[in-house]
Amino acid sequence: MIFGKYINKYYLKNAPILILGLAALILVDYFQLFIPELYRMVINGMNGDPVLVNGQAAVFDMEFLLDQVCRPMIITIIVMVVGRFLWRVCFFGSAIRVVTDLRTCMFAHSKELSQEYYQVNKVGNLMSLYTNDLDTVQECFGDGILMFCDALFLGLLAVIKMWRMNHFLTGLSMIPMAFLMAAGTTLGKYLMKKWEERQAAFSELSDFAQENYSGLAVIKAFVKETKELMMFRRLNRENEDINVEYTKISTLLNIMVTLFVESVICVILGYGGYLVYCGSFDAGQLVEYIGYFSAVVWPIMAVSMLIEKTSRGKASLNRITELLDAKVDVKDRGGVQDLPSIHGKIEFRNLTFRYPDGEYDVLKNVSFTIEPGESVGIVGKTGSGKTTIVDLLLRTYNVPDGTLFIDDHDVNTVSIHSVREGCAYVPQDNFLFSDSISGNISFAFDDENQEAIEDAAMMSDVHDNIAEFKEGYRTVLGERGVTVSGGQKQRISIARALMKHAPILILDDSVSAVDTKTERTILDNLKKREGLTTILIAHRISTVEQMDKIVFVEDGEVHAVGKHEDLYRTCTAYRKMVDLQKLEEEAGEE
Numbered sequence: 001m002i003f004g005k006y007i008n009k010y011y012l013k014n015a016p017i018l019i020l021g022l023a024a025l026i027l028v029d030y031f032q033l034f035i036p037e038l039y040r041m042v043i044n045g046m047n048g049d050p051v052l053v054n055g056q057a058a059v060f061d062m063e064f065l066l067d068q069v070c071r072p073m074i075i076t077i078i079v080m081v082v083g084r085f086l087w088r089v090c091f092f093g094s095a096i097r098v099v100t101d102l103r104t105c106m107f108a109h110s111k112e113l114s115q116e117y118y119q120v121n122k123v124g125n126l127m128s129l130y131t132n133d134l135d136t137v138q139e140c141f142g143d144g145i146l147m148f149c150d151a152l153f154l155g156l157l158a159v160i161k162m163w164r165m166n167h168f169l170t171g172l173s174m175i176p177m178a179f180l181m182a183a184g185t186t187l188g189k190y191l192m193k194k195w196e197e198r199q200a201a202f203s204e205l206s207d208f209a210q211e212n213y214s215g216l217a218v219i220k221a222f223v224k225e226t227k228e229l230m231m232f233r234r235l236n237r238e239n240e241d242i243n244v245e246y247t248k249i250s251t252l253l254n255i256m257v258t259l260f261v262e263s264v265i266c267v268i269l270g271y272g273g274y275l276v277y278c279g280s281f282d283a284g285q286l287v288e289y290i291g292y293f294s295a296v297v298w299p300i301m302a303v304s305m306l307i308e309k310t311s312r313g314k315a316s317l318n319r320i321t322e323l324l325d326a327k328v329d330v331k332d333r334g335g336v337q338d339l340p341s342i343h344g345k346i347e348f349r350n351l352t353f354r355y356p357d358g359e360y361d362v363l364k365n366v367s368f369t370i371e372p373g374e375s376v377g378i379v380g381k382t383g384s385g386k387t388t389i390v391d392l393l394l395r396t397y398n399v400p401d402g403t404l405f406i407d408d409h410d411v412n413t414v415s416i417h418s419v420r421e422g423c424a425y426v427p428q429d430n431f432l433f434s435d436s437i438s439g440n441i442s443f444a445f446d447d448e449n450q451e452a453i454e455d456a457a458m459m460s461d462v463h464d465n466i467a468e469f470k471e472g473y474r475t476v477l478g479e480r481g482v483t484v485s486g487g488q489k490q491r492i493s494i495a496r497a498l499m500k501h502a503p504i505l506i507l508d509d510s511v512s513a514v515d516t517k518t519e520r521t522i523l524d525n526l527k528k529r530e531g532l533t534t535i536l537i538a539h540r541i542s543t544v545e546q547m548d549k550i551v552f553v554e555d556g557e558v559h560a561v562g563k564h565e566d567l568y569r570t571c572t573a574y575r576k577m578v579d580l581q582k583l584e585e586e587a588g589e590e
């Protein structure tokens with residue numbers, strides 16, 4: 001059995017079905033213990049010894065065999081088959097439901113966690129929580145209840161029956177069992193530690209494999225296949241070593257169980273034989289006693305398995321608990337309201353920001369205002385803080401009070417969800433899902449409106465490219481489908497944002513992979529959207545020079561804000577950057 005703050009409630013939730021399973025299990029255990037009695041009657045009858053039924057001597061004949069042996073045996077078998085089926089369905093079915101609920105819970109929580117969490121916890125590790133660890137918890141929940149209850153009821157009933165037959169022999173048989181319990185508990189703790197190490201080694205291996213698949217092109221381009229293979233072998237070997245170590249201990253535990261069980265059988269045969277010799281036991285009673293002990297063997301083995309499974313289950317549950325305990329640090333404050341319909345005014349007011357794990361302020365005293373419907377370009381060197389500015393607007397991180405306003409509402413006083421609803425975002429990496437092109441473009445909606453999808457694709461100048469694909473908008477992208485070029489990816493990503501029709505459009509370096517003619521077409525199309533507040537992060541000045549306003553960022557500070565011509569005239573650093581880019585372009589053309 002496995003307990004923990006995220007799993008305890010499921011015992012209560014599944015209580016009726018678990019109780020039904022438990023009743024079936026107890027019934028099976030109870031009936032199962034009639035079988036040794038039947039053995040005794042048959043052996044004693046065949047030997048000519050007195051056959052006792054409920055303490056009364058009976059005549060051993062055909063009628064007795066049919067009535068007192070065959071009939072109870074058939075009933076016992078029927079009860080055992082039906083009961084076993086029932087408890088399996090109840091226990092294992094509940095375990096599947098528990099893990100399904102837990103998985104949903106984990107996924108829902110994972111979605112709430114901030115970027116910071118995913119920077120520390122890699123995808124491979126998270127995937128192993130959803131596979132290996134959940135499987136272990138499922139096994140531990142279902143098998144755990146079964147083994148615990150079976151060991152308790154069957155073991156206890158059988159020991160009581162053995163005790164009633166002979167106190168001394170039963171006392172003697174229990175001594176090795178006590179040793180087994182002590183050894184099992186000690187080894188169980190060690191097993192749990194080893195299982196944790198095993199899961200950590202497996203996570204590291206999954207992380208490495210996952211990263212290698214993602215970066216395969218880079219590895220090949222740098223001819224580093226051998227280096228990566230060596231690294232993989234090392235991790236695989238570490239994984240193997242810890243698995244072998246774990247298996248050694250669990251095998252030791254199993255061998256110990258066999259050793260103790262066999263030693264008890266020796267005791268029973270030796271001392272029981274002596275009792276038969278002295279006349280205190282007859283042959284049938286000895287067989288009956290051994291029959292009860294055989295019934296105790298499974299509970300004893302179950303105890304050792306239970307120790308092992310619980311150790312593994314606890315280690316896996318600890319890892320899952322760590323995920324579920326991870327703090328959601330970007331969340332709504334109590335009582336916040338949704339933003340009313342957004343007009344698109346954005347104001348940064350003396351905003352200073354440092355990443356949660358950062359050592360310096362990435363943005364310093366940033367102040368500028370974007371009026372509704374304005375188009376604004378953010379330019380600056382790489383690492384100057386441009387992406388951070390839009391990330392804060394999208395509430396990916398927390399911002400200090402009184403520093404960021406949308407339509408004059410402090411973003412901390414309105415719901416995060418409504419802020420994000422008001423923004424359409426084209427991320428720098430232009431991530432697309434392994435879905436059809438139309439599914440990707442209409443991602444913001446539950447259903448696909450073909451006309452709107454094509455409109456958005458036309459605005460982002462990707463319609464003609466899509467039409468050339470054999471399956472057009474139905475073409476599946478990514479792992480299961482075709483690979484599109486960087487420029488096509490960017491434009492599909494822009495179409496996805498445009499289709500959302502949000503009042504604020506944010507494009508983070510989103511036209512860098514398209515040629516200048518396509519870039520101009522897209523930017524001209526954007527101008528046609530009336531009242532749309534557009535923020536465009538760009539490297540090429542030519543991309544933003546026609547915008548209503550340019551925000552020039554240097555080392556986390558807003559150096560200047562204004563129209564291109566004004567900045568070129570008044571801001572030396574901006575002028576230098578523009579001139580340098582022009583020189584580079586001319587050199588490139590030559």
Ligand code: ADP
Nearest residue numbers: 355357358362381382383384385386387388389
């Ligand atoms: P830009 O978009 O202008 O290239 P960014 O806004 O991406 O710049 O980054 C600004 C600075 O913040 C850089 O020095 C970068 O290293 C740092 N930075 C970016 N993301 C993180 C993060 N998640 N944690 C810590 N520092 C970060």
